[in-house]
Amino acid sequence: MIEIRNLSKRYGDSTVIDNVSLDLADAGITAIIGPNGAGKSTLLGMISRLQSIDAGTVHIDGLDITATPSMTLARKLAILRQENQISTRLRVIDLVTFGRYPYCKGRPGPEDLEQVQRALAFLNLDDLAQRFLDTLSGGQRQRAYIAMVLCQDTDYVLLDEPLNNLDMKHAVDIMQLMQRASQAMGKKVIIVLHDINFAACYADDIVALQNGKLAFQGHPEALITADKMKALYDIDMTIERFKGRPIGLYYA
Amino acid sequence: MSVNTLSLPKRRLPLWWLALPVFLLLFALSLLIGVAELHLTQLGERDLQILLISRLPRTLALVLAGMSLAVAGLLMQMLARNRFVEPSTTGTVECAMLGLLLVTLLAPAMPVMGKMLIASVFALAGSLVFMALLRAVPLHSTVMVPLIGIMFGGVVGAVIAFIAYRLNLMQSVANWTNGDFSAILRGRYELLWIGAALAVIAYLTADRFTVAGMGRDFATNLGLNYRWVLLFGLAIVSMISAVTVVTTGVIPFLGLVVPNVVSLMMGDHLRRSLPWVAIMGAALVLACDILGRLLRYPYEIPIGTVFGVIGSAFFIYLLLRRSEGRS
Numbered sequence: 160m161i162e163i164r165n166l167s168k169r170y171g172d173s174t175v176i177d178n179v180s181l182d183l184a185d186a187g188i189t190a191i192i193g194p195n196g197a198g199k200s201t202l203l204g205m206i207s208r209l210q211s212i213d214a215g216t217v218h219i220d221g222l223d224i225t226a227t228p229s230m231t232l233a234r235k236l237a238i239l240r241q242e243n244q245i246s247t248r249l250r251v252i253d254l255v256t257f258g259r260y261p262y263c264k265g266r267p268g269p270e271d272l273e274q275v276q277r278a279l280a281f282l283n284l285d286d287l288a289q290r291f292l293d294t295l296s297g298g299q300r301q302r303a304y305i306a307m308v309l310c311q312d313t314d315y316v317l318l319d320e321p322l323n324n325l326d327m328k329h330a331v332d333i334m335q336l337m338q339r340a341s342q343a344m345g346k347k348v349i350i351v352l353h354d355i356n357f358a359a360c361y362a363d364d365i366v367a368l369q370n371g372k373l374a375f376q377g378h379p380e381a382l383i384t385a386d387k388m389k390a391l392y393d394i395d396m397t398i399e400r401f402k403g404r405p406i407g408l409y410y411a
Numbered sequence: 412m413s414v415n416t417l418s419l420p421k422r423r424l425p426l427w428w429l430a431l432p433v434f435l436l437l438f439a440l441s442l443l444i445g446v447a448e449l450h451l452t453q454l455g456e457r458d459l460q461i462l463l464i465s466r467l468p469r470t471l472a473l474v475l476a477g478m479s480l481a482v483a484g485l486l487m488q489m490l491a492r493n494r495f496v497e498p499s500t501t502g503t504v505e506c507a508m509l510g511l512l513l514v515t516l517l518a519p520a521m522p523v524m525g526k527m528l529i530a531s532v533f534a535l536a537g538s539l540v541f542m543a544l545l546r547a548v549p550l551h552s553t554v555m556v557p558l559i560g561i562m563f564g565g566v567v568g569a570v571i572a573f574i575a576y577r578l579n580l581m582q583s584v585a586n587w588t589n590g591d592f593s594a595i596l597r598g599r600y601e602l603l604w605i606g607a608a609l610a611v612i613a614y615l616t617a618d619r620f621t622v623a624g625m626g627r628d629f630a631t632n633l634g635l636n637y638r639w640v641l642l643f644g645l646a647i648v649s650m651i652s653a654v655t656v657v658t659t660g661v662i663p664f665l666g667l668v669v670p671n672v673v674s675l676m677m678g679d680h681l682r683r684s685l686p687w688v689a690i691m692g693a694a695l696v697l698a699c700d701i702l703g704r705l706l707r708y709p710y711e712i713p714i715g716t717v718f719g720v721i722g723s724a725f726f727i728y729l730l731l732r733r734s735e736g737r738s
């Protein structure tokens with residue numbers, strides 16, 4: 160479990176995460192939603208030690224993230240940020256293999272290579288394995304990054320808008336993959352989503368942020384309602400049902 | 412299939428088989444060419460002397476400086492995450508020179524090892540200033556980064572020129588930036604082995620630099636202590652710069668050209684590409700030196716000049732090529 164207590168982050172005199180306390184990732188898939196600028200990426204960045212914490216604490220399975228060696232955390236938690244730019248020329252397979260770095264320090268053994276193969280196959284990257292990252296399309300590159308993070312084989316997987324750039328099939332594939340990973344392997348996936356319907360269909364728990372504060376947290380059934388969506392996104396939404404889950408219609 | 416995708420591209424081995432003989436050929440040529448005549452068929456006392464005191468040291472110095480400068484350029488490119496930097500476009504070399512100049516003035520009797528260490532400290536400080544400048548300047552486009560470094564180097568260079576001009580040291584300063592191997596004799600180049608040792612250390616820790624080259628977030632996610640790797644890498648780059656400044660003088664653009672060619676050829680997985688950077692750096696320097704010795708035989712054109720012409724032309728070509736690809 161990830162315990163967040165009184166977490167704050169300030170830039171100058173604007174507070175972008177304001178005294179947030181919550182427990183994350185009890186359940187399989189936790190979706191973080193909220194409007195642009197709500198602080199979702201900042202929250203993820205602080206949880207994963209990539210951004211400094213101004214006040215408050217984060218504990219992962221009881222480990223204080225500011226006091227735990229980075230390498231230990233790397234075997235517990237993997238994060239993929241919203242914007243990624245690797246400017247060096249790496250092949251897809253090399254990138255994914257570096258997901259094993261916390262375990263093998265760059266000298267992958269047979270087991271590591273097996274993980275790499277599995278991650279490549281999961282993300283449909285077999286044919287692209289030898290290609291350089293800078294020759295891939297945006298969505299292909301995004302899949303390579305996700306493969307690397309999965310290869311890290313951590314209990315907690317944090318993904319900041321991983322469906323960016325993906326076509327519908329690959330977006331659904333990734334959500335289903337996350338669902339399988341959480342159900343079959345007990346992984347806890349925390350995922351920032353903009354499409355609330357993906358959250359409604361796949362999340363076990365939804366966290367909504369607004370202006371740096373926790374707006375609400377709970378099961379999709381309780382959260383995806385016309386009132387709450389109006390309050391969060393200021394948009395009128397019709398809620399229908401699809402395969403036993405609520406679905407918001409807001410396109411027109 | 413699974414084995415196939417994991418095995419490295421097939422042409423790696425043949426490439427080495429091509430590269431090694433070329434390198435050895437250049438090495439041999441470099442030993443044989445010179446003003447003083449060698450009689451290899453009947454190697455006499457005098458020939459052996461020339462070989463051991465002058466030719467071999469010169470050739471070794473070329474190889475050592477070539478490989479370590481090329482590796483330093485590669486590391487700098489990984490750490491600054493920019494393809495257009497190398498120690499002479501980041502202020503590192505200028506700061507090493509400043510250190511050497513000051514120590515020459517204030518403690519002229521200090522052994523060369525001590526001078527080198529002080530130059531290293533200055534070079535490291537300069538590299539750190541460069542990295543801090545990068546962070547402070549927002550919106551750095553690919554081309555901005557080396558420009559910032561060159562401007563910073565220019566400022567330090569002006570200070571050096573000011574001091575050196577007043578004290579009549581311009582001549583030695585000019586030698587530090589423009590590699591000259593014609594005066595290398597036994598006993599004058601051995602410090603360069605330190606540069607080679609540093610290149611080997613860089614090879615042994617290559618994965619760290621590959622990961623660091625992926626950027627701070629990726630590196631931290633993989634458990635790497637990014638700041639420490641940055642400092643470690645900059646220390647290697649700085650010492651290599653200092654060692655070459657103190658012994659032969661640096662060869663501008665070498666650290667830029669070679670890693671870029673290798674990157675285009677085989678990417679930036681350093682454990683694979685770094686040996687290539689090293690051997691190509693050495694080979695290129697040997698070739699340029701041979702050229703410099705033959706063009707106006709029996710006079711010599713300094714290698715820095717030969718390479719400067721080739722290197723800057725190539726630099727401009729790369730700038731145009733890469734910026735075209737971006738837009």
Ligand SMILES: Nc1ncnc2c1ncn2[C@@H]1O[C@H](COP(=O)(O)OP(=O)(O)OP(=O)(O)O)[C@@H](O)[C@H]1O
Pocket residue numbers: 170175193194195196197198199200201202241
């Ligand atoms: N380096 C920074 N300096 C100043 N303000 C910042 C900085 N980084 C983020 N912010 C501000 O912090 C707030 C939260 O940003 P964050 O990236 O966490 O939002 P988000 O919820 O992920 O938004 P999005 O949905 O657009 O990705 C925004 O208002 C942003 O302008």
Ligand SMILES: [Mg+2]
Pocket residue numbers: 199200201241319
């Ligand atoms: Mg965001």
